[in-house]
Amino acid sequence: MTSEQVTDVDEGAYRRAVSRFATGVTVVSTRSGEIDHAMTANAVCSVSLDPLLMLVSVENEARFYDAVMDSGVWGVSILPATARGTAQWLATRGRPLHGQLDRVPHHRGEATGVPLLSEALAQMELRTVQTHAAGDHTLVVGHVLSVQTSEHPGDALVYYRGRFGALE
Template sequence: MSSEPVPQVDEGEYRRAVSRFATGVTVVTTRVGHLDHAMTANAICSVSLDPLLMLVSVEREARFHDAIIDAGVWGVSVLPASARGTAQWLATRGRPLHGQLDRVPHHQGEATGVPLLSEALAHLELRTVQTHLAGDHTLVVGNVVSVQISEHPGDALIYYRGRFGALP
């Protein structure tokens, strides 16, 4: 690591710059006891093919953070463009903790029991293998233990310049 001072970058400029990077939109889910937890996430990344690893970046102050750490298993549902309302709902800070998936069609994953959104283009189930502190977030790395792909994919939901859109 360099010992040179890090230049100050304006946070607003940084946010505007990274908003120019279009990303897919997912819902990351887990279950602790009998309580389902979910959050909209575009900060996921395929990490490795051998072994199959994926990561999600979770804000440490978010209530989802403790849930995903405690559960040790999680799911990723890749959203179609038609799920914009679901993405907005599960990105709403302060939404009720109990019943947050009541209005969203979902089922339990066979490998881990985590909730998976029924309308998704694809589902992945993961077991956490590593966590890494990264600023105000934790990078949660999971081993992929199950993959399901929709036989009738629609357009993908994307996030670009602070807005949801569609990508065919």
């Protein structure tokens, strides 16, 4: 099978189609130097149970890309429906680099020291084990080093058709 680039697919049609795929919403975080970095991400996927692997798709031009490549460790915080404002804030392009987590309750992960959102439904810490170039993004695959879950999870925040909502 050969890989040919399809040129007759309209990008707008593709975007509309994939917006019909409801996804969970996370914040992916890392610490590079003395700076905490975080971004809202819905392109996060559990990859393997043996070994425990998960991936995140990171835009190559995003500030987060350089930070996660530099640090080699990262966190995933799965957001509750009540965290819509946090998701919007950390998805805002051009927000200040310094202090972007000042208004978000968080703590340091014990395994890596990356920031994890305190009110998340679950939090994981990961060490990067592979990266894969994928167009204008890079798939960052991490080995799961720690997992924490909320004892009283609420509804999950989801992203569907360009909007945040709740999964009850």
